[in-house]
Amino acid sequence: MHYDSFEEVMTALAKKKRKAHLLLGNGFSMAYDSSIFSYNALFDFVESLKDPLLADVLGAMKTKNFELMMEQLDAFSVLLDVLGGDQTLKAKVQIVHDGLRKSLIDAIKSLHPEHVFKVPDEKSASCAKFVNRFLETGGSIFTSNYDLLLYWVLMRQGIPSACDGFGRELLNPVEVENKTEEADWSVLRWGPNRSRQNVFYVHGSLPLFDTGTNVEKEQYDQEGYLLENISARINADDYPVFVTAGTGEEKLAQIRANPYLADSYDYLSSVDGSIVTFGFAFGDSDLHIVDALNRATHFPSKDVPKLWSIYIGVFSDADKARATALEKLMHAKVNTYDATTALIWG
Known part of the structure; x- marks a missing residue:
């Protein structure tokens, strides 16, 4: 209907x-x-930078998960040290790592109102x-x-x-109960308000x-x-x-x-x-x-x-x-x- x-x-x-x-x-x-705001804007932004090294790496990784890409680059860099790999190659890996990180930040800032x-x-x-x-x-x-x-x-x-399920947890409940410390609250964590999410x-x-x-x-x-x-x-x-x-x-x-x-x-x-x-x-x-x-x-x-x-x-x-x-x-x-x-x- x-x-x-x-x-x-x-x-x-x-x-x-x-x-x-x-x-x-x-x-x-x-x-x-x-x-x-366009579909998959962050990844498209990075691809649009026309950096040949970044483009080749993105094409080879077969993933659009930024965190996974960074982890793979870090792991490769560690393996190069363990296996006595070429330090020039390691430097290139670091350049790609830093380039992707900067590109992600630039994309987030460019694709949003300031605040x-x-x-x-x-x-x-x-x-x-x-x-x-x-x-x-x-x-x-x-x-x-x-x-x-x-x-x-x-x-x-x-x-x-x-309610998105996030909240703060009291980190020192015993001390607060005994009145020996001021309340110390955690950062916003997922879980404290999960039942109301x-x-x-x-x-x-x-x-x-x-x-x-x-x-x-x-x-x-x-x-x-x-x-x-x-x-x-x-x-x-x-x-x-x-x-x-x-x-x-x-x-x-x-x-x-x-x-x-x-x-x-x-x-x-x-x-x-x-x-x-x-x-x-x-x-x-x-x-x-x-x-x-x-x-x-x-x-x-x-x-x-x-x-x-x-x-x-x-x-x-x-x-x-x-x-x-x-x-x-x-x-x-x-x-x-x-x-x-x-x-x-x-």
Whole structure:
């Protein structure tokens, strides 16, 4: 079934008294500014630098996972030392390592507004209102975007019901109890508010960093804006948790390798109600998302579907045709609506 407007979709879901979840794709960021947010923009930015050495290395590595690339370069450099390799070659490896790191930082800065307050207040408020309509139904927000837009909107507008699972933990509870020390709180870690989580970055996000023992979230502080803090961590060889381009299988492998991403994916695989999508293409590289939604349709048993229906925002006849083809893959009922009527950014 096709709905002529986003409001018709929300009205229909309200009548059914069903939870409405939101799945955002790259079209969410493109709707804000198509000139700076394009699909796989970070990797494309690095490729566009026309550095022949970087280009050759990127082509040889067969991966678009920046963190994995850096780890492979570091491991190769260590092996060169152990095996008595050519130090000239090691120097080239370091040049590539430093070049990729600088390129990633340059890309992040170039492909974002400078900070949250550069996003016009009316746009931020409009987006917050849109997102909150789903949270108010008891639904969740899922996004495959790793840029900062959604994080900025949630932070700036202060939606009380929005929770991404991160929080601070008291590091010295005994001393505080005994009144021998002031409270010492941890950095923002994923876990303390996991039970209330309703915002999921299913492909990671630039402010998220995996330390090996915790997944931490970078934030503003007195030292600098968020982009500056992210850049500082990358300069220290600490890389954000985000899934870059690749096949659905490659993306799922990256997801399963990280506890935060795996948990987010599993939550998507068990949603109850209906899902409304905006700007999500459901292309060949998104088959892992299709699989997650099909798992949700038959969760917890094949006899009791949990994900009842999907409402896909379409912008063109080509989008409608793709959604029609998608019906053959989806186990839940597939509907479409005119995405131009959503007016997320006002």
